[in-house]
Amino acid sequence: MSKRGLAARILKNSGVLRALEMTGSKPGILVINHHRVGDASASRFDRDVFSASADAFDMQLKYFKRYFNVVAGEELEDLVSGRTPLRHTHIAVTFDDGYRNDYTTSFPVLKANNCRGTFFLVPEYVGTATIPWWDEIAYLVRNSPKQQITLQTPVPVTISLGGDREQAIRAVLRHYKRPDNHDSERLMNELREQAGCSLPATDRRFITWEEAREMQEAGMQIGSHTQTHGILGQMSAEKQEWELRESRSNIEANIGRPVRSLAYPVGIHGAFTETTEKIADSLGYTMCFSFYGGFNASVHMQPMNLLRMAANRDPLIFRLETALLSRFGRLPF
Numbered sequence: 203m204s205k206r207g208l209a210a211r212i213l214k215n216s217g218v219l220r221a222l223e224m225t226g227s228k229p230g231i232l233v234i235n236h237h238r239v240g241d242a243s244a245s246r247f248d249r250d251v252f253s254a255s256a257d258a259f260d261m262q263l264k265y266f267k268r269y270f271n272v273v274a275g276e277e278l279e280d281l282v283s284g285r286t287p288l289r290h291t292h293i294a295v296t297f298d299d300g301y302r303n304d305y306t307t308s309f310p311v312l313k314a315n316n317c318r319g320t321f322f323l324v325p326e327y328v329g330t331a332t333i334p335w336w337d338e339i340a341y342l343v344r345n346s347p348k349q350q351i352t353l354q355t356p357v358p359v360t361i362s363l364g365g366d367r368e369q370a371i372r373a374v375l376r377h378y379k380r381p382d383n384h385d386s387e388r389l390m391n392e393l394r395e396q397a398g399c400s401l402p403a404t405d406r407r408f409i410t411w412e413e414a415r416e417m418q419e420a421g422m423q424i425g426s427h428t429q430t431h432g433i434l435g436q437m438s439a440e441k442q443e444w445e446l447r448e449s450r451s452n453i454e455a456n457i458g459r460p461v462r463s464l465a466y467p468v469g470i471h472g473a474f475t476e477t478t479e480k481i482a483d484s485l486g487y488t489m490c491f492s493f494y495g496g497f498n499a500s501v502h503m504q505p506m507n508l509l510r511m512a513a514n515r516d517p518l519i520f521r522l523e524t525a526l527l528s529r530f531g532r533l534p535f
């Protein structure tokens with residue numbers, strides 16, 4: 203068991219976690235991010251993008267509603283901008299990529315709990331059976347008949363396939379996300395050649411515009427996750443501006459509402475830069491989300507870099523992380 207898992211169990215059994223939950227929360231916004239809600243073990247692709255089962259997601263929302271306000275859209279925008287003063291912790295629930303299960307699983311659970319969420323879409327994926335790079339990497343590395351793969355781009359690396367394939371998948375993903383990877387297509391071609399297996403045919407994997415409109419009419423918020431889901435920090439300023447502008451105009455044309463929020467693809471340090479933040483600001487985005495964890499305290503609010511926490515798959519760790527971030531603004535271990 204992980205250190206945090208063990209701590210969560212000790213704090214729960216000793217009653218400390220419950221006592222913490224009963225104390226007042228800090229003024230700020232805790233943003234929880236999901237990619238896919240559903241059964242990770244059944245996936246042929248990247249299993250790490252599954253953050254909760256449908257039941258676990260339902261429990262998360264019930265937990266939030268017990269202790270916090272769940273906000274989205276203008277209500278969230280007003281809190282971020284300071285137009286509405288923050289007096290305690292508010293929760294925002296976001297989803298990246300626009301996978302089909304946003305519509306089939308997460309949306310019904312949100313509605314049943316009377317909660318609103320924000321969904322970040324990639325126009326190039328909408329309504330398609332695209333297998334994006336992280337899913338393709340996961341599939342190729344898991345199914346390769348080879349014992350090792352060697353890649354040259356952006357720097358030479360050899361990854362053993364002799365041991366745990368899930369670890370090998372993570373190693374290739376880390377390599378792909380390097381800030382000096384300026385030619386991801388070349389890297390993917392090397393991987394395809396080295397892996398020696400091919401991708402399966404799949405049904406549609408991403409939500410349609412019609413589904414996005416229905417979700418929006420039911421109170422959900424739609425934002426941009428860029429046009430192609432490239433990593434912005436690896437791109438020129440011109441290309442970044444195109445990604446932000448093009449995605450927004452495509453989404454606005456299809457959902458008929460202004461788009462002012464953006465989630466940086468990958469969202470870790472280096473996946474976007476100060477230049478990215480300036481471009482987003484100049485284009486009129488009002489809320490841009492990263493993905494390296496943390497709490498948005500009212501005194502340190504950064505609208506162009508709103509911190510998001512990954513929803514932990516262990517329900518008790520999830521509860522501990524939520525309680526600690528909302529009471530202390532950080533995770534002490």
Ligand SMILES: [Zn+2]
Pocket residue numbers: 298299427431467468
């Ligand atoms: Zn993404």
